Amino acid sequence: MNLSVYIHIPFCVQRCGYCDFNTYAGLDHLISPYVKALCREIEIFGQSLPETMRNKVHTIYLGGGTPSLLKPRDLQMILSTLEYTLGFMAEMEISLEANPGTCSLQKIRGYVGAGVNRLSIGMQSANEHELRLLGRSHTVGDVVQAVEIARAGGIENINLDLINALPNQTLDDWRNSLKVALSLDVEHLSLYSLTIEENTMLYQKVSTGELLTPDDDIAADCYDVAREMLSQAGYLHYEISNWARRNIAGGLFECRHNLQYWKNLPYLGLGAGAHSYLDGYRLINVSHPWQYIQKLSSPNKMHCAFPFSPATQDYYIVSPEEQMRDTLLLGLRLVQEGVGEEDFFRRYGKKMSEVFAEEIHRLLQKGLVEWIEDGQKRIRLTRFGQLLGNQAFIEFV
Numbered sequence: 001m002n003l004s005v006y007i008h009i010p011f012c013v014q015r016c017g018y019c020d021f022n023t024y025a026g027l028d029h030l031i032s033p034y035v036k037a038l039c040r041e042i043e044i045f046g047q048s049l050p051e052t053m054r055n056k057v058h059t060i061y062l063g064g065g066t067p068s069l070l071k072p073r074d075l076q077m078i079l080s081t082l083e084y085t086l087g088f089m090a091e092m093e094i095s096l097e098a099n100p101g102t103c104s105l106q107k108i109r110g111y112v113g114a115g116v117n118r119l120s121i122g123m124q125s126a127n128e129h130e131l132r133l134l135g136r137s138h139t140v141g142d143v144v145q146a147v148e149i150a151r152a153g154g155i156e157n158i159n160l161d162l163i164n165a166l167p168n169q170t171l172d173d174w175r176n177s178l179k180v181a182l183s184l185d186v187e188h189l190s191l192y193s194l195t196i197e198e199n200t201m202l203y204q205k206v207s208t209g210e211l212l213t214p215d216d217d218i219a220a221d222c223y224d225v226a227r228e229m230l231s232q233a234g235y236l237h238y239e240i241s242n243w244a245r246r247n248i249a250g251g252l253f254e255c256r257h258n259l260q261y262w263k264n265l266p267y268l269g270l271g272a273g274a275h276s277y278l279d280g281y282r283l284i285n286v287s288h289p290w291q292y293i294q295k296l297s298s299p300n301k302m303h304c305a306f307p308f309s310p311a312t313q314d315y316y317i318v319s320p321e322e323q324m325r326d327t328l329l330l331g332l333r334l335v336q337e338g339v340g341e342e343d344f345f346r347r348y349g350k351k352m353s354e355v356f357a358e359e360i361h362r363l364l365q366k367g368l369v370e371w372i373e374d375g376q377k378r379i380r381l382t383r384f385g386q387l388l389g390n391q392a393f394i395e396f397v
């Protein structure tokens with residue numbers, strides 16, 4: 001089975017007003033020791049990796065935080081350590097998240113030279129007032145420039161992230177963001193509705209009434225507008241929040257790394273706060289970069305047997321029942337493909353339609369899912385169900 005690797009880079013220039021990710025501003029002095037700790041974690045993991053998992057890495061995703069704060073030579077060091085330790089497959093997808101304003105042409109060329117072939121740019125909005133509301137450190141012009149630089153540097157697969165359902169957002173604001181994103185002619189778009197998390201600046205403003213919480217109807221309207229505009233522009237809606245264009249070979253510029261998550265397949269998470277799903281275990285690393293560096297500077301050999309790392313903070317074993325639930329919960333996000341009855345049976349030796357007969361019956365009655373025939377029987381969200389995805393997912397939690 002192929003393996004995906006996620007690498008967390010928990011450093012940012014500043015903290016955005018809506019962000020509750022495991023990321024820190026003002027810790028740039030830790031980047032260099034952090035990169036060394038990452039390489040150490042990869043090497044230690046590689047020592048106990050089962051032979052059957054060697055040379056199986058097919059996707060790498062550098063997320064954050066702001067991975068584009070890494071120097072190309074640091075990235076080169078991380079990727080080459082991964083390659084000689086775990087082994088890569090022939091057709092690698094190597095994605096890096098970049099924030100507008102953090103990438104020069106020279107840097108992008110360095111990343112491409114190190115192996116990066118997909119860039120995910122945090123655009124978020126094409127309206128200056130929304131970027132300010134979100135506390136982003138860039139302008140719309142920086143986004144346009146970031147795409148131009150990425151192209152000039154040799155990136156042929158670009159994603160843009162956009163957020164909707166912002167406080168006070170109008171449908172015209174959202175249409176404008178989509179229009180500008182489409183004009184940039186990228187291969188992939190990820191569109192998310194804002195969730196206002198506790199311990200963020202935006203949460204405080206909403207709690208004190210300074211800002212109004214976006215209502216669900218606006219979020220639904222934004223989703224409908226996106227489905228229409230993106231489909232007209234030739235993008236295929238393949239995951240509940242993701243759209244991709246076709247490539248020359250007729251395939252899709254879908255994010256292969258994220259498909260690994262949505263298909264509930266194994267991944268190795270490296271770095272502070274990273275999650276892994278390996279060999280039936282879910283594991284999580286210590287979250288603070290300084291703690292992480294310390295754990296890796298004096299690794300306790302007792303905790304280095306596969307699938308553990310010296311940085312593992314917590315873990316649990318996923319029961320067969322939970323694995324099957326997760327496969328439905330995640331697979332229903334794939335709005336075209338859904339989950340195949342035969343695929344499920346091959347994996348678990350049971351029929352999905354029998355194991356989850358009651359849940360599926362309820363969802364069919366509500367019109368949230370449908371069976372389709374596509375070489376095999378598949379279950380997927382209906383168009384209506386895509387609007388109310390959480391109501392369907394909750395059945396499998």
Ligand code: SF4
Pocket residue numbers: 011012013014015016019020021023064065066099122
């Ligand atoms: S750039 Fe991204 S990770 Fe960093 S603070 Fe902003 S939203 Fe969070």
